[in-house]
Structures are given as C-alpha cells and as structure tokens.
Amino acid sequence: MRYSLASLIFVLSTTAAFAQLAARIATEAYVAPLRGPLLVTGTFGELRSDHYHAGLDFRASTSTPVYAVREGFVSRIIVSPGGYGQAIYVDHPDGYRSVYGHLETLVGELLDTVRAAQFAEESFRQDLKFDSLAFPVARGQRIGAVGNRGHSFGSHLHFELREILGDVPVNPLQFGFSIPDRRAPQIRSLRIYELDGRGHEITATTHKSGSKDTIFVRTPDVGVAVKAYDRQDAMPNWNGIYSATVFVDSVRQSGIEHARIPFGDTRYLNAQTDYREWQKETSWFHRLWALPRVPGLRGSAMNDGPALKLVTNRPTNVVIEVRDYAGNVTTEKATLVYRPGDEPEFTQPHQYFIPAGEESLIEREGFSLYFPENALYEDLYLRFTVLPDDSADRYSATYLVHDALTPLHGRAKISIRPTKPVPDGLRERVYLGRCDEKGQYHSHGGKWTEAGSLETTLGSFGDYALFLDTIPPTVRINSFPRNLNRYAGFSVLITDDVSGGGLAYRGTIDGKWIFLEYDEKNDKLTHNFSEGALRPGKHTFELELTDARGNTTNWKRKFTR
Template sequence: MIRLICLGLFLLYSLGVSAQYTPPLRGPLLVTGTFGELRSDHFHGGLDFRAAVGTPVYAVQEGYVSRIRVSGGGYGQAVYIDHPDGKRSVYGHLEVLAPAYRDTIRALQYAGESFEIDLRPDSLAFPVRQGQQIGGVGNRGFSFGPHLHFEIRESATDAPLNPLSLGFAVPDTRSPQLRKLRVYSLDARDHPVAETEYDLLDGSLPDTVRVSHDRVGLGFQAFDRQNAMPNRNGIYAAALHINERKTFSFVYDRIAYEDTEYLNALTDYSAWKQRSSWYYLLYARTPDAVFWRDTTQSLLTEDGIQELLPGEPVTVTVSVRDFAGNTSHKEFILLYTPDTAAPIALRAPPPYTYDLPAGEPSVIDTGGMRLELPAQALYDDLYFAYTRLRDTSTNYLSDAHRLHDVYTPLHGRARLSLSPREPVPVELQQRVYLARCGKDGTYRSVGGAWEGEQLVSSIGSFGTYALLLDTVPPTVRIERFRTDLRRAAGFSLLLEEAAGGTLSYRGTVDGTWVLLEYDAKSGRLSHTFEPGEIAAGQHTFLLSVTDARGNERTFTRGFRR
C-alpha cells in the first residue's frame, strides 16, 4: 500500500511539473518570433504567436494581475500576471481586455482624462485562475501584424526567461540553417580590419580556409524554423570548437534587461546598419558580455578569438541548435599562411580626431559641442572621428556635428551638449530641439533641455546632430470621420509630426472630454462610441494636439448622432 501511495504521489508530482503551465492560446501554437531573436539594440524577450485579432488569450497559470499597461507604443495593451512559483507572465499587443480589467481601465481613463494608464493593483484586486481568459489577440502598440507577444519573467528581477522552458508543445523537427560564414581579420585592438564571407549553401566554403592574419574571429548567419510556419526565426544556441575544444558558446535561456543591449557586442553591428543583415559573432568584443555564454560552461575562459601560428592548421566546428535539440554544424580547417599568394588587403585605421579608450569615461569638448561618454559606452578602443559641418539651412541654429559614424555601436546613452551659433531669444527657446540628421536630409528629434547657453540631451547612437528650430504645429488629417455618424461605430484621425517626439492631445465633444485611443506606429487617433455616451442630435468635436516644442494645432468638426 505504501509503495502504491508513493508511486501515486510520484506520478502526480511528475504530471504537475509537466502540466504546470498551459499555453496562452488554444490550438496549434504558430511561432513567428523566438526568445533571444536579434532585434535593433535588443534581444526579443519572448515568443510571438500568430493568431487572428480577437482570438482568446488565457492565463498560463494561477496567480494575480500585477500590472495592466495601456499605451500608444510598446506592447499597446498588456496584462502582467504574477504566479506562486516566482514567475511573471506577460501578454502583449492585446486588442481587448477581459471585462473586469477593461471596466477598471476605462474608469481610470475617464477619471484622469488620459488614454495612457499604468495600473499596478494589489494582489487581491484581480485573482486569476489557470486557463482564465484575460483578453484577446490584437495588433496594438509597436506590432506590425496580429499576434500575441508572450513572456515569462522572474518576478523578483523582471528578467525574461525562455518561454519554451515551460514545456509548450511546438512541433519542431527542422534543424536550424547555417547560411553564411564570416572570417574576420583582427588587429591588436581586436578591431576587424578585413573580412571574408563564404556562402554555406552553395558549397563555396573550401575544406581549408587560408588566412593571411594571425588573429581571427568568426561569425555566422543562421535562422531557425518550426514545423508549422515559414518564418525565419532566431536560433537558441551556438558553439565554436577549435580542435574539439569548446572556445565560445551561448544559450538563450535568460537575458536580463540590463544585458540586452550587449547584442551589439556579439553581432556584426556594421553589417546590420548597412544591410539589415544579422551576423552572430563567435567572439566577445568586450569582457562585459560574458553573461552571454552557456552557463553550463562556467570554466570556459576563452573569448573566441583565435591566435594562429604559421603553417599550423586548426579544425574549426561551428554548431547551432534550436530549443527542440535539432542541430546543424559546419566543419573546416583554418590555416594561417603569411605568404599566401592572395593576402587580404587590411584596412588602415581611418583618419581620426581622438583615440578613446574602452572601459573609461571620455569627454570631448570643442566649445560648441560637448560629448560625455560613460565608462561602458565603447566595446573596444576607438579611433573616434569628429567633424564640424557648416550648415546654414533653414531652421538650423547650429552647425552639424558629425560624431564618428552610425556603424559603430554606442552602448547605453551618452550626454551631448550643443551651442547655437547665435543666442536664441527667450520666446523661441522652447521651440529648439536637438536633432539627429539622416543622409537623405531627414531629421528626428532627440529632445533636449537648456542648461545655460547649451541644449543638452542624451543620445543612443553616434551620427550627425544639430540644433533645429520647429515652429510648425502637428498636422491633423481625417481618416474616417463623416459628418453623419448615426450608424457609425466611431471615427478616426491621423496625426503627423515631421520632427518626431511625443505628442499630447485632448479631445472633447460639446466641451466634455472623450476617450481617444492613440496608435503610435500609424499616428492614428480613434474614438469608439460607447452606449449612451453621446445623445442623439448635433454635436461639436474639438481636438487640441501639441508637440514637444509647444506648437499646437486645433481641429474642429461638427457631426450628427
């Protein structure tokens, strides 16, 4: 009897562990984005599941709602649920919320006269059962197609974990595809001074790869696919073996937010910026990225850079795998031959103005421009090029300051201060902003605040910056707004702001505030009529939109209900 009881408890425990979490969607899980997938300046923090708008979304485990966030960007409408085991699940881009959540959010929106809400209720407000519907799939926020963005995090640290670790059934018998290999020649600072690329699909990779430089790093391009979808998703893990010894590896199980930008240290940032092509590096550009490595290899000390001896071949194996365990690999010989018949033409260091060390704070002050870089801003020592360009174009209040180039990553934020050519009248100072200038003459605001006679802001990338004057109000265009709305479900407008930056807005009907939902990716401002909200008859809608420089536009339209 005791043996039967113990066996029963063991079976219950085993079943409980395997079925602890249930999927957030019913039916097949169609993965269109994987955890750790490479995105601009960050790793993808969850899984994307394709589904039609309105598809029910369910809580994956019991717990309580710890946060409901509504915004025009980001995840749009998102629900956060904390679970008893110390994990937190996140459901993003929801089109609709469960009635209890929606009613609470609506009440807060009308009470505060604000569309954007960040509600953090206590643990007793919204208890959740496993499998309880919490909303429906949508396309809100920075989503570019209907899907559910699902995350699982550590509650204590908010660090994202790989959701596939929850045991969701995602059929996957397809191995990742290794597509291209890059061999980088590195100088003493570990700067790439040349690279050779091989297409792994057409057989162009020779059995022996000859290099004319004694320090090399490797990179590759790869993607993964699950059985049910054609999407080219990110891989789960990779490893580099030299003569059968693992010298570098990574696994995407946990990526804390404070580490996510190190993506730029372990990918070919220049290739991404120039051609939107992602290459994983099999060497670390900075020791600060050691978190990246496979945690099962805690004694691994190599940084992935290969120091070769003349005439001594080494066997290289590059392997990649997905979460299901499907693996692909490529093996070849790497041989350093200094007297090779066709040596690689190494790039000489470009002209530079300053030699900036990595790992130390740096300050460049030219009088009209001051750039302050924190200690971790650079992954390696940098020959920094600075150019001041005279620009008298309309609305330019300063020269353009070219800070190195856009192909070199800047980790975190730097502080940039610019001076105008002439003092700015007090009445115009609010209209001045620090702009990042594009190649095609476009420019985008990075904000700024006056500190004495300089405008100061933080920047997240190198490039060309200048002070611009903006006295043009945002534009308002009708998308769907008839004068007869008796049978309409609502109306919508489109907002445009050439310089970028945040917009504030307020809409009223006959002087009473109305809820306008904003979609940042499209600039759409929409209102959906609620039962009994606006009585039958003739009404007047008034909208005021203000940009970050204080320029205001008003829009008025009469309509009938």
C-alpha cells in the first residue's frame, strides 16, 4: 500500500516518531537565503533597545543575491526610510512566512510593481499586499539582493521566519540552515539582587564570572541575572544567547529560551533585563526570575520562575546554564548564603505610589497623567516635580516625571494645559515634548482637548512641557553640483531641530514630481536620473519640506543636465 506524504504524517501522528519526522520534513524543505557560508552577525532573541531581535542577520556584500527559502508567494513588500528599508515577505504552504529585510534591490517584476505604485501615489513609502496568484516563487528562486537600507548600519540580510497565524517570529535556526558552531557561549558576569518581601530591588552587585564561589547576601529573597554572549565559528561578533537556566541544588528554578517571540510580547524585554543598567551603562543583563507583576506569557522569551528564597545561614548551590542553539553549554556556579543582621531597607523617596496592574490617575493643576493597568512591570514610587518656566519657546511649566531609568510597558497618557494664552495662529505649532539630559527636544505631538490641554501618550519617563516650534526644517547639499552632465543623480540632506514626528517632502523638476529615495538614518534624499526621462538642458529642482508641526521649507536649485 502506498501513502501520500499527508497520509503518512497522519498515521505517524500518534507515535513518538511524528515529531522527529515532521522536523526533518520541515528542515529539508528549506534552503538558505544566501549562497555560500552563512555569516551570522545577529541572532534571534538578541537584546535590542525596547525589543528582541526578530530574526538572524547575515553579513554579505551589497548586491549579493537573495533567494526564497521555500516555494510560496510574495505576500507583501514594504518600502520605508527606516525599519527594514526595503523588505519582501513570502508565505509558504507549511504555515510559515519568510521575511527578507534591508534589500538593496528587488527582482524585475517586483521592482516594477513597487515603482508603479510609488509614481502613481507620488510617494516613496509603500506597503503593498498581494494574493497567492500575483507573484508565486519557487524554492531557491532569486527575489532580490542584499543591501543597507532602512535602520541598518552595514550591508547585511535581515532574515526572519514567522508563523503566518498571528505573524509570530520564530527562531530560524530550527529550520536546519547550516551554520557551523562549536563555540560555547561566554558568561561575562553575574548580578545578584537583594529584594524585599514584595520583590522590590534594594541593592544589586555585579560579580565577574568565576571571581567568587560564595556570595553572602543580607536578604532571604534574591534575584540572579547573567551577562552572556555567543559566537558562531565563522564570525567574531558577540551575539545573543539561545537560553539561560537557573538550577538550585540541581533542581530547575527558572529560565529563558528564545524559540518564538510574539511581537506583542517583545517590549517585555524591559522586564526580562536590567533596564536601569542598560540605560546607565549600555550593559545587558538577563534577569533569570519573573517579576511578580508581570503576567506569564505563552511561548515567548520571558523567564518563568520566581526569585530565590534562601534559608538563614544555609548555603544554596546555584548553577546558571547558558546554551546556544547548537547545544554548546557554559555553566557558572555560585553558593549563596543569607546572613541576617544588617538587612538593607527598601527606601524610595516619592510623591505618588502607583501600583502595578491597576489603573491610576495623577491630577494636578494644569496637568494629568493616566496609567493603564498594563503600564508598569513593578509598583512605582513616583517622583514628581513642577518647575515654573517662562521661556519664550515654552507654554507651560516643566514637569519632571520620575526618571528615564524606569521602564514603561504600556503607554501612559499625559495632558498639559498652557500657563499662558496660545495665539490661534500658533496652536498647531505647539507640541508636548520631552527635553533630555543633553538639552535636545523630542516631540510627542499631541492633540488639543475641549478643556484646552494638549494630550498625547508617552513611552518613557522624563521632563515634559509644552514647546513652541516655529523653525522650519533645513536642506543642505550632499552631492549636487550645478553641472550634472556626468552624474547619475544628486542628493541633499534634510533635518529638523526637533526629533519625532518625521518629515514630509515632495520634490519636482521643472514642476513635475520626481522619485526621491529617503534614507532616514543618514537624513538623505537621493534622485537617480534613471528613474525618469529628463531632456538635456537647464532645469530647476524644487523641494517642499514640512515638519510634524506644519513648518515648511521651499528649496530650489538650478542645474544643467
């Protein structure tokens, strides 16, 4: 009797062999997105600012061909000045989706489709979606080429695999790509936290790996964090780890594993790491215990166990085991001893107590701050100060809302009322913003309420006020000589004195819209003459540039082609 592949899988589904067979079938169906050795410069689950890295980064030269890893169809193409820059999404018949980011070019029919949309809408940004009939692709078919577009700081391919249902990133290494790895992860240091009975951090001490066998603590409740990295054979990059586990007296206590991370969970990174240490020292530590107020997350990277409970004067043997996906293991051993006596106290000078897991509202004259129930990872002892300010560019007092070393998860809602009348002609030029420690302004925008306040959401604590922005954005020449006979195109740099909100632009030559590529990380607009027919002779380029508060610059330059 002969069985189809589907029938064979069904027959074996009740046996222990099913999982092994399914895994083998899945990995054999996939090919690498690049030819030659896969040089890993970033791993899945690697810690980044406010998010986990959702895929693998492969080092490769610009214009290196990129191939579909399995048969399927192009379901989406996104073009953006930031993010993944130029990215292709391919849906596969097994329920997974592959993503290819920072691409320099797309193959002919894909590029033609994108360009047609850009010219039709007179917009560089695009988010195009397709059905299964528009662009089918075969396993190993070329779809584009490696680049450095978007939020990328070196030529590479950002590659992801996601579950189509829910669009959930999963670790691409489980699909059998050949990446030699005989190097074990490296544990740099441990960080030991003395906690009070409610899980609040009192003190934290860092211990270099291997420096201490016995660590004495002054509280019975203790948290452990680890700074660790991993490398593959072919590259020197210190990448992220796959898993870390704490064993107490040989029994598993807690741990993390980077197998799949839903986008909705990615900001929980700020609870799974020592956020304060990252902000102060740009140093990443993986917390290896779950914060009491953080909900359990299904199938994500979050730690899944409590802090340690020590018995007075009884040595507790702790082993931290760090693994990479290839199975290489590094361990760190320590003995923790709780000695009561000079027990530290949890003290947090504050004006307001904000409990985690509950809605809270702070209201002052001309100011309000609302926390939704999911805004905090831990109870917050909030410091709050009001500084009167009559500067010409400010329309309110400055509100010092706690500090930037404490993370927010959900977005809090802030409302500020002006302390002096705002002329009707300037209302749209006022924004609710933050001033950082370097004196730089960051706009959070805002909308006027019926009560006469400006309201917006914020994702971090800091110093907030109402600012006036009447300064238009600036245009500077990057490469734009008057005589362009021997040039393929030209480029200019566009900047604004206030970050946040973005810049809108429209460029024309002799009054006709032209295609301008926007590289946000370098503030650069580029026009290539191949993107449009231009007769020989004298021409005028005009650029209209508008910031988020409606300030506009009109810039012109005459040239010969």
